[in-house]
Structures are given as structure tokens and as C-alpha cells.
Amino acid sequence: MADNTAIESTSKTKKLWQFFWRSWAIQDSWNYERQMNMGFLYGLVPTLDRCYPDESDPKQLEAKKEAYRRHMAFYNCTPQTSAFVLGLSASMEEQYARDRASINPDAINAMKTSLMGPLSGIGDSFFQGTIRVIAFGLGVSLAQQGSILGPVLAMAISIIPSVLVTWFAAKLGYEGGNNFLQKLQSGNMMDRIMYVCGIVGLMAVGGMIATLIGATTPATFSDGTLVIQDILDSIMPQMIPLALTGIMYALIKKGVKTGWLLVICIAGGIVLNVLGILA
């Protein structure tokens, strides 16, 4: 089983692009049971085929089956950060194919499992919690003014970090991800990234509450001489949107079901409007 020509002769750039595209395609068969398991296997297929090129050799065929089986295990992680796991797994698989005594194959899946949590945590809070919120917060405010720049800008803000993170994650993972990982965990780096993402995301949402909801009250006291909205504005502008968000937040935290909340929003909106409380 010493045929390693395919592993060594393939250029690293080609391998990295394979991790890149295949980490993006990792959700293509997302399902309830093992989630992204087939996606992960698909990501490693070129690597595994290079490790075990000769299917006519029964020993290699068995090793290849074993490797395919190994990567059908449960997997779920942000696609962009999955490139790191793909790169690291591929380098471990190659090592294992070169010298079967050098690595315990169980360690590969153990590594995958231990990385899923932190990398999804960082990946989701960065891409879904921060980048997406800012990109579409800006996009919506431009689109509301009728500008096509809204969606264009939202996509530009979304795509650039996604490409950069995926590429460097694949590179870091493949070229010595183990060392990098230890550095990341020892220096509070994970906590730090989460902390920064948290602040930026929350402040952006705070700004969106003040700018994008725009609910006001048409109610007046004593024959229209006392406009309630003016009083509210003098205390705190956009107080009603803030209160509405607070109420909805409390209902969500109470565990009210999504379907009911949608009904409450629509029915509540119509009733409050007819009663002249909100406009």
C-alpha cells in the first residue's frame, strides 16, 4: 500500500480549492439524522480517492471503504469554518495513508467532533449574527428608499468576508491546523472573537430598532392640543419601537410559539390601528 504518488503529485493550490468549493457545498444534503455527514464526505472524496487510488487491490479497497464510512459520521458546522476541518482532516487522512501506524483513525473523527462546537459558534455568530445583520440592516434601509444599491451592497458585504474566511480556513487547516488550534485556544482568542461579534451585532440591532420600525401613535389629549407622540419624542425618540421590541422579546423568552406570535403581530396591529393607538 505504498502508492502515494497521487497524494504527493497533486498541487497544494488544487487541494485547497477543493476544500474551498466543497465546504460551500456542505449543506447540499442537510438532513435531520446526521445533518451534514454526506456533505463532509463529499468534501474529502478527492483526498480519499488520492489516498487509495487502486480499487483492484482488496487491501486498498477495504481501507477506502473504511475511510468513506468514517466520514459518514454526524457532522454540523458553519460552511466557511468547515473548510478548516476539511483541510485538517485531509492532512490527517493523508498522513494515515502514508503510514498507517502514525495516526489512530479514531482521532480524525474525535478531532472533527471537538471542532464542530467552537467553530460553529464562531462561524454562526460571525456570519449570521454579525455580517448578515449589518449587511441586511444597511441593505434594507437603502431598499426602503427604493435603491437597488441596497441588495447589491448587502451581497458585497456578505460575499467578501465569506470568501476570505473560507480560503484562509482551508489553508490553515491543511497546513498544520493542529498548531494553529492550540494557539487559538490558549490565548482566549475564541472568547475574544465572540465578544467583539456580540458587541457589534447588538449595537447594530439597537440602531435598527431606532431606524427601521417607525411605529408612532396618532393619539391626542384634549381636542388635539396635546399630541402624545410629541411628548414621547421629547423624552426619548423612537420609544414605541423600543417598547414593541421589548414586548416581543419578553413573549419569545416566555416560550410563546412562533405561529401564535405571528398571529399576535398581525391581529394586534390591526386592532391597535383601528383603535387609533398606533399608526
Next chain:
Amino acid sequence: MESTLLNAVLVGLVGVFCMLDSRLLGRLNFEQPLIGATLVGIVLGDVPTGLAVGAAVELVSMGLVSVGAAVPPDMVLGGIVAAAFACLTDASAETAMTIAIPVAVLGQLLGIVFRSIIVVLGHVSDGEIEKGNFKAAYRMHIVWGTVLYSLMYFLPIFVAVFVGTDVVQAVVDMIPDWFTAGLNTASQILTAYGLALLLSMMLNKGMTVFLILGFALASYLGLSVTAVSIFAVLLALILSSIKYGQGGAQMAVAGGADADYDPLEDDDDEF
């Protein structure tokens, strides 16, 4: 009638494109109501309507992210159908969005069915590996996964647009003014709901102050979301270097196991 068929196919294909964004492109965010609705506006030749519906639905769906196994109401599907109705009938953005919500809930149900079907594909794939049919095994992912996820969007959108446009127009004609005004208010509350959902995922203990700060900058000082975001990045960088910066790290190393935790915990109490 022919144009209805063509429109239904075009809008369905927009849906397929948006769905495949998260399947094949690592969720670059084409799979967002704002983008889907704008694309519908482009294919149906009414970009301003697409933008308006997209913005309205996007705001509701901000907090509805698919994380792990939970499938939220599919607002991308809803947004695409709503944009098509708004472009093809007289419905306003708010009315179209209200029509879109039931479609979104239906889309959620369909999503559950399809994601369960793919579980079976996983087992077929297991079997193919045992037989040594490696190509067949990974084709379950890249071919059948793509096909099923595409159908999951194409079918409901096609049917809704093909059958529904006339029905929706008839319903829109009957809607009284007070109802339309009420829906406008409802869309504002729905936006508040969308942002609250987002917060329910993001808001940790001790972080509320940043939410209020962002709100205050925008409400009292009138800053835009862009300006607030830029201040937020700067503030986050400053605070994180105070919290995790060199001084803190050195103390932690020098102080041994106990001191590792103290600086962090003190910080948490402050916020």
C-alpha cells in the same frame, strides 16, 4: 394564461437559485428575502415593488435563522411569493407580506418532509459504500441533494404563482381600507418581532448595555445603522483589548490557576 405559466416558472427558478445559495455556495446570503424579492422584481419587470416587499419581509425574517435542527418559517420562500403577488396584482407590500406568511409556514412543513427524505438517502449512501460504489455514494449528496432542495422551493412557488395570482387579486379587491391600514401597523410590529427574535439569540447577560447604546446613538443623535456599526466596531476593538489585551493575559499567566479566572469575572460583573 401563457404569461402566467412563464411568470410562475421564472419566479420558481429565482427560488431555486436562492435555495441553492445555502446548499452549494455556503450561504453567501443570496438566500435572504431582500435578495429573492429583488430578483423576482427583476424577472417580472417591477424592481421597485420587489425592493419594497423584500425590505418588509427581510425585517421580519432577520431573526429567523436556521441554526441546527430547528426549521423556522421559511421567509425566503414567503418573500419570493409575496414579491410575485405584489408585482402581478394590485397588492401593497404589507398585504403581500401577510399573504406570504401562510406560504412561509407551508414551506416550513415541506422543508421538514424533504429533510426527512434525505435521511433515507444517507442510508442508501451507507449501503453503496459497503458495495464499493463510491461514486454512487457521494452522488446522493451532490446530485440528489441538489435536486431535492431545488424541488423543495420550485414546486410551492410555481403552484402558488400559477394558481394563486387570480385568487390573490380577487381577495385584494375585497380588502377594506381599515384593514390595509391595520396591516401596515402589523408590519411594524412584525419588524419588532423579527428584531426581538434576533435578540433572543444574541443577547447574553451583561451585554444589554450595548443594545441600548446602539439604540440611543440612532434615536437621540439620529445616526444611521452604518454609522452605528462603525462606532460599534471601534468600541468592540477597544473594549476587547482592555478585557483580553496584553495586560490581562500577562496577569493570568503570572498569577497561576486562580488568577486565570478573576480578571474575567470582575469584568463580567461590571457590565
